[in-house]
Amino acid sequence: MKHSLSILRRPSEYKKIKKNVLLARLTTFEVGGKARFFTEAHSIEEVKEALAFARAKSLRVFVLGGGSNVVIADNGFDGLVLAVRIRGIMTEKHDDRILVTVGSGVVWDDFVIWSIENKLFGLECMSGVPGTVGGAVVANLGAYGAQCSDTFVSAEIIDTLRPFGRSDAENESWEVQVIKNEECDFSYHDSMFGRESGRYVVVCATFLLSTGSTTALSYKDNRFDMASLTAELGHTPTQTEVRESVLNMREKKSSLIMKGRRSFKSAGSFFHMPFVSQEQYIEIVKRAKELDARKEELLRPWAWEQPDGSYKIAPGFLLEYTKFQKGYVQGAVGISPLHTLSIINVGDARASEIAELARDMKHTVEKIFNIHLEREVEYIGDIH
Ligand SMILES: Cc1cc2nc3c(=O)[nH]c(=O)nc-3n(C[C@H](O)[C@H](O)[C@H](O)COP(=O)(O)OP(=O)(O)OC[C@H]3O[C@@H](n4cnc5c(N)ncnc54)[C@H](O)[C@@H]3O)c2cc1C
Known part of the structure; x- marks a missing residue:
């Protein structure tokens, strides 16, 4: 179980800043133009050198992980794309638990597999989510009743707005800060x-x-209940059984991009689940029943009351009252045949087509239900 994080500190081999690198292949949507400058950083030193390069040239920086939560503009990114590829896992015993420090470039699901292999608990429900550990922290990755922040203790970060050291760009350096869970908001x-x-x-x-x-x-959320899995299996599920069950559920909902499993080019759920007041919830029920009462009944449960009295709404339910149904296709983009919330690249899609479809979906829901869908996926570069 002992691994070394020394890779994080290894002396710099950073020499390569490439020009005009196509970004589409680095994202799960497989969409997007070129980065004016691109580099992969395998250590903290390489991150700092990349930042110094960007600063010297007054370039904007975009930090790329696994590219699973982004749409990159057709005309790419006019700055430096810094792909963080810092790897390594280090462990330290802490009473009856283990502190695990992971390089942010480690693939999230590799980390989950590693934890299962080492009989460490807490990540198994988040099996199969694409992306890196860095991206998971940024997004507070969550799935099936668990979220990254449940087990996250701290991160080492560089705040690009707080350089220190000499002011000439050549020698400029950045401080690595430790930031604790409660500070991450x-x-x-x-x-x-x-x-x-x-x-x-x-x-x-x-x-x-x-x-x-x-x-x-x-572990329990609106789609998963560990207690039901226990009842189904007749015993407390092992971590491997939880993982398998989660992967199967993800595959059925087109929330998986994995070799040997049915996968789509997408960025997962395109919109956040909206939280609405009780009054808004009542309005949605009324409107849905007016439009198609039977459908409303069939699609239950589609809203979940929260401890503060608000309601979490499944955006897929709202979309069921629009033309944007599972399997809908508009040019080279569409909606997953398995999940209304997942916009997919069905051919050689352009970012502008994705944005247009997303806009249409959003406006239609607003018109029918007066509910504002927030984008979960981040747009990078010039997307209208
Ligand atoms: C099929 C599919 C299913 C998905 N299912 C889920 C799910 O169940 N739950 C969930 O929460 N998400 C889900 N997602 C969304 C996505 O996988 C997560 O948000 C993931 O954590 C993004 O990680 P990434 O490394 O790919 O980040 P990227 O897409 O590369 O980047 C996303 C953001 O994080 C920033 N970032 C990435 N790495 C770093 C770093 N090291 N330092 C600073 N900033 C960084 C980027 O700058 C950007 O702002 C799904 C996506 C897909 C394609």
Whole structure:
């Protein structure tokens, strides 16, 4: 179980800044033009050197992880794309739990598999989510009742707005700061890093994982209930069984991009789940029943009351009252045949087509239900 994080600190081999690199192949949507400048950073030193390069040339910087939550503009990104590829896993015992520090460039699902192989608990429900550990922290990745912030302890980050050292760009350096969970302002699918996209580079993250011998039975959300899985299996599910069950559910909902499984080119759910007041909820029920009462009944449950009295609404339910149904196609983009919330690239889609479809979906829902859908996927560059 002992791994080394020394890779994080290894002396710089950073020499390569490439020009005009096509970004589409680095994203799960497989859409987007070229980066004016592009580099991969495998260590903190390489991150700093890339930032110094950008500063010297007055370039904007976009930090890329696995490219699974972004749409990149057709005309690309006129700045430096810094792909963080810092790897390595280091462990430290902490009472009956283990502190695990992971390079932000580690593929999230590889980290989940690693935790299962090492009988460390807390990540298994988040199996199969694409992207990197860095991207997971930024988005406060969440799935099936668990979220990154449940086990996240701290991260080492570089705040690009706070350089220190000598002022001439050549020698400029950036401080690595440790930022704790409570300072990250995590919320549902968001964090302070996500709210200020481009400002911070997460270089590694530390999680506290349990060595307890059973999976937490508390995992439950509107699509998954660990207690039901336990009943179905007749025993407390092993981590591998939880993972398998989650991967199967994800595949059925087109929320998986994995070799050997049915996959689509997408960025997952395109819109956030809206939270509405009780009055708004009542209005939605009324409107849906007016339009098609039977459909409303068939699609239940589609809203979940929250402890504060608000309601979490499945955007897919709202979309069921529009023409944007599963399998809908508009040019080279469409909606997954398995999931109304997932916009997919069905051919050689352009970012502008994705944006147009998303806009149409959003406006239609607004018109019918007066509900504002917020984009979960981030637009990078010039997208209208
Ligand atoms: C099929 C599919 C299913 C999905 N299912 C889920 C799900 O169940 N739950 C969920 O929460 N999300 C889901 N997503 C969305 C996405 O996978 C997550 O948001 C993921 O955590 C993004 O990570 P990434 O490395 O791909 O980030 P990217 O898409 O590369 O970047 C996203 C944002 O994070 C920033 N970023 C990335 N790495 C760093 C870093 N090291 N330092 C600073 N900033 C960084 C980028 O600048 C950008 O602002 C899904 C996506 C797909 C394609």
